[in-house]
Amino acid sequence: MPVLSPSVSSTSSSRQNNRHNRTHSFPAAISQVISRQLHNSTSSKKSSKHADHSNEDAGMDSSAAATEQQGSLTEQKSAPKDLSIALTTGLCMCCLSSLRYPVSIPCFRCTVCQTTNDVTALPSKSGPTITSEYLDDLVSTEHVTEDAYKNVEDRIMAVFQSFGGLSNSFSNGKKLTYSETSLDFGQISKFYKFVLCSSQQLMRLVLKSSEILLKRPGRILASPSDLKFLLIILENPVLYSARSSSSSGHHSTILKRLFGLISSLNVNCHHYLVNWFARLPTESFRAKVELINSFTTNRLAKYCSSRSGGAKIETYGADWRIRAAARTLSLLFAANIQVLKVPTSSFYNTLVDYIDITHDFDIWEKQGISSVVGPVSRAPNFSGASHTTSSNPLTSQGLHNPAKTTSSPPSSTTSSLSHDNPSNSAVSPSNFTTFTFCQYPFYLSMGSKITILEYDARRQMEIKAREAFFSTLNYKRIVQPHLVLKVRRNCIIEDSLRQISSNEMELKKGLKIEFIGEDGVDAGGLRKEWFLLLVRDMFDPLNGMFVYDEESNYCWFNHSTFETSDQYFLVGVVLGLAIYNSTILDIHLPLALFKKLLGCHCTMEDLMLLKPSLARGLQQLLDYEGNVEETFCRDFVAEHEVYGSIVQVPLIPGGENKPVTNANRGEFVNKYIQFIFDVSVTRQFQPFKRGFYHVIGGNALTLFRPEEIELLVRGSDEGLDVAALRAVAVYDGWGHSNNTKMSTHEIEEAEPVINWFWDSFANMDTSDQRRLLTFVTGSDRIPATGIANLIFKISKLGDDSERFPISHTCFNQLCLYRYSSRQKLEAKLYRAIAESEGFGLR
Numbered sequence: 001m002p003v004l005s006p007s008v009s010s011t012s013s014s015r016q017n018n019r020h021n022r023t024h025s026f027p028a029a030i031s032q033v034i035s036r037q038l039h040n041s042t043s044s045k046k047s048s049k050h051a052d053h054s055n056e057d058a059g060m061d062s063s064a065a066a067t068e069q070q071g072s073l074t075e076q077k078s079a080p081k082d083l084s085i086a087l088t089t090g091l092c093m094c095c096l097s098s099l100r101y102p103v104s105i106p107c108f109r110c111t112v113c114q115t116t117n118d119v120t121a122l123p124s125k126s127g128p129t130i131t132s133e134y135l136d137d138l139v140s141t142e143h144v145t146e147d148a149y150k151n152v153e154d155r156i157m158a159v160f161q162s163f164g165g166l167s168n169s170f171s172n173g174k175k176l177t178y179s180e181t182s183l184d185f186g187q188i189s190k191f192y193k194f195v196l197c198s199s200q201q202l203m204r205l206v207l208k209s210s211e212i213l214l215k216r217p218g219r220i221l222a223s224p225s226d227l228k229f230l231l232i233i234l235e236n237p238v239l240y241s242a243r244s245s246s247s248s249g250h251h252s253t254i255l256k257r258l259f260g261l262i263s264s265l266n267v268n269c270h271h272y273l274v275n276w277f278a279r280l281p282t283e284s285f286r287a288k289v290e291l292i293n294s295f296t297t298n299r300l301a302k303y304c305s306s307r308s309g310g311a312k313i314e315t316y317g318a319d320w321r322i323r324a325a326a327r328t329l330s331l332l333f334a335a336n337i338q339v340l341k342v343p344t345s346s347f348y349n350t351l352v353d354y355i356d357i358t359h360d361f362d363i364w365e366k367q368g369i370s371s372v373v374g375p376v377s378r379a380p381n382f383s384g385a386s387h388t389t390s391s392n393p394l395t396s397q398g399l400h401n402p403a404k405t406t407s408s409p410p411s412s413t414t415s416s417l418s419h420d421n422p423s424n425s426a427v428s429p430s431n432f433t434t435f436t437f438c439q440y441p442f443y444l445s446m447g448s449k450i451t452i453l454e455y456d457a458r459r460q461m462e463i464k465a466r467e468a469f470f471s472t473l474n475y476k477r478i479v480q481p482h483l484v485l486k487v488r489r490n491c492i493i494e495d496s497l498r499q500i501s502s503n504e505m506e507l508k509k510g511l512k513i514e515f516i517g518e519d520g521v522d523a524g525g526l527r528k529e530w531f532l533l534l535v536r537d538m539f540d541p542l543n544g545m546f547v548y549d550e551e552s553n554y555c556w557f558n559h560s561t562f563e564t565s566d567q568y569f570l571v572g573v574v575l576g577l578a579i580y581n582s583t584i585l586d587i588h589l590p591l592a593l594f595k596k597l598l599g600c601h602c603t604m605e606d607l608m609l610l611k612p613s614l615a616r617g618l619q620q621l622l623d624y625e626g627n628v629e630e631t632f633c634r635d636f637v638a639e640h641e642v643y644g645s646i647v648q649v650p651l652i653p654g655g656e657n658k659p660v661t662n663a664n665r666g667e668f669v670n671k672y673i674q675f676i677f678d679v680s681v682t683r684q685f686q687p688f689k690r691g692f693y694h695v696i697g698g699n700a701l702t703l704f705r706p707e708e709i710e711l712l713v714r715g716s717d718e719g720l721d722v723a724a725l726r727a728v729a730v731y732d733g734w735g736h737s738n739n740t741k742m743s744t745h746e747i748e749e750a751e752p753v754i755n756w757f758w759d760s761f762a763n764m765d766t767s768d769q770r771r772l773l774t775f776v777t778g779s780d781r782i783p784a785t786g787i788a789n790l791i792f793k794i795s796k797l798g799d800d801s802e803r804f805p806i807s808h809t810c811f812n813q814l815c816l817y818r819y820s821s822r823q824k825l826e827a828k829l830y831r832a833i834a835e836s837e838g839f840g841l842r
Helices: 008-020 028-056 062-077 132-140 146-160 163-167 185-198 200-215 224-234 245-250 252-263 267-278 282-301 320-338 350-354 357-367 446-475 489-502 525-538 565-580 591-597 604-610 612-623 628-632 665-677 679-696 699-703 706-714 722-728 744-750 752-763 766-777 822-839
Strands: 087-091 098-102 107-109 116-118 482-487 510-515 546-548 555-557 637-642 645-650 730-732 793-799 813-818
Touching: 132 185, 146 163, 146 200, 163 224, 185 200, 200 224, 200 252, 224 252, 224 267, 252 282, 252 320, 267 320, 282 320, 282 350, 350 446, 357 446, 357 699, 446 699, 446 706, 482 489, 489 525, 489 565, 510 525, 525 565, 555 679, 565 679, 565 706, 591 604, 591 679, 591 706, 604 612, 604 665, 612 665, 637 665, 665 679, 722 752, 744 752, 752 822
Parallel strands: 482 510, 730 793, 793 813
Antiparallel strands: 087 098, 107 116, 546 555, 637 645
16 A cells, blocks of 8 residues: 655645545545544554664665655655545535535535534533523522532533533423424523523523534434424524514524524424424514514625615525525414414515516526425314324425426435435425525515516516517418407306407407497506406306305305306406406405415315304314214215205215214314315316416416415405505696696695595495495405505596586596585485495495
């Protein structure tokens, strides 16, 4: 075996060889380990050879010794060519960077985040812990001596710098399960409160020790029991002190490592975390959401500048800290889907609204990565079994575009680390691509999502208009750049269905409406009136397509209708066109419909919303403590009304002969809910879904949650703020006769009719306010993005007149005369309210 010597030439050759065989530069620690091993081997061999020469040839002259030394150097120079160091590739347990390192070393340090990854776990040592008895004694001590205080510091340092010490602290004695962390959070809160009240130095010691442990946990975190120290550190109240971007930036060193370790865990650990997060108190859950959001804001702010405006994807797309925060927040979002803790809007990040979101969307589409925690929902389960699904809680449906395929990581990143197994959620294509916020759509507010949806719709409209233009040039025929529907008012469903069926490939063009026999140019009002009239006729109970529940006032598919599937296809097209053309519809469809459109399961909560009486009866069946079979006398059959008569339908084969018992009542309720929302309406829902996706089926839709789609279609039912509506109102034709430009405030002061109108509007009860809003805008709801985006225009028709103040085709615009008295104005307004009943307002 050739002898290695730390000569300059040998070192240079070795460095070139190593540089050729690795993906990233070796960390300094790895280089030191290798050099030390080579140096020890060289010294040992040289010592042995020197001893042999002394015993055999003690009289060797200096020239002979020089010749031997020269030969030895020649042998040393050729040694690196024969030396082969086995390398492997692994992912950092914090930032997921791909690194190559020698197989023989027990640990490696990441060059990106400086986290030390121990491939071989450090030996566990029995050390001090913080028990409830120790904490009680600590808190009860009134006067702490200097020696005792030093002992407390030593105990805290020893515990918080040790993986085993911290993981075994604050135990409640219970077994770790999906629903139990085996941690006493009351004791954890008590400890942090004691540290805060003691001194700032003690808290700084806790923070510094936590950072040291996060920088080197000492093992690969692969078991749910390995997560307890992360939960303890996450409960530190100092991290939540202000929950502002500046506070998050102050503790960013701890937070980035904490989020990095949590985000890189395997799928099984993520499932445990999701179930644990779902059982947190609401305030604690909300605090964690705000903490991660503020950390993201702090990171994004670093890429924003006064010149360029919002952050660009070229800057934030490679930031592993933002990616780690997003993946951690996605776990909380998944927990919020299981148990609703906070509204979806709590996950929105305001600063994300200022990035180039359309470019972010384009990059996301090109990469073909599915959105994380999109429209997924747990299936209804009343059997009481624990949630132990093996699917990844961080993934959801893919892109709708079948041409997009999920990109796979390069072959050079295949890892041989023991902690990189197929179940590791960290090893996914998204880790090797540019980070995009569209992959984590819960960050995006409704405004950002609507911007993307409008951008996608405009892009597709432009494509269709361009195709029409070139078709005109190539085939010498006139092709309309818009989809123009010519309909009769008394046959609006038949005319609309016929023209939509004959123009299915043109539905993504801009929509314009012409009423046959009427003059007018569609500038938006005719289109809105077409939607209003068409929806009123389609959802009319006398039409038989939908049935209404008198208690909930919601409608659902009529499973006994004689209408063809084409009619339901039209309904789906109309809903898609409404979203496509940014129009709010006055329809009473439940959230369950939008959940079904996005592939979510319907639950007892959805049944309670649609059919409250039936849901209460099924819940009583589940809660009954006596003999269910003798008391309820039910079989596995569902009952529904068909044109006045009750019809029974078996829920399972032979269900009419299978009684409902205490043992199978959970299955019965599950089957009944499935029958109501799925089985009984399959014939009606499938063409409806096909029509909806024929218009709106694009990748932008996957960014929305069901409740957000409902907001897009129906608008928001939040309370009507008259003052806010007045602030965004536009006045047309009001002012002095010399056409002098007047401000809104000057118009309101100069025109008493304007003030009369707003005073009358504010004094109306809520129902009359909604009806008047329906008369003016076509819907009693406000846009999903808020009342600030509602178009409310008040135009002047002239001096006082007995004529009716508004035309049915003039939507979003209230036309008033200069009435001579407030009483006359109010009479006209209440007449408008009465007219709104004919607009289908229920």
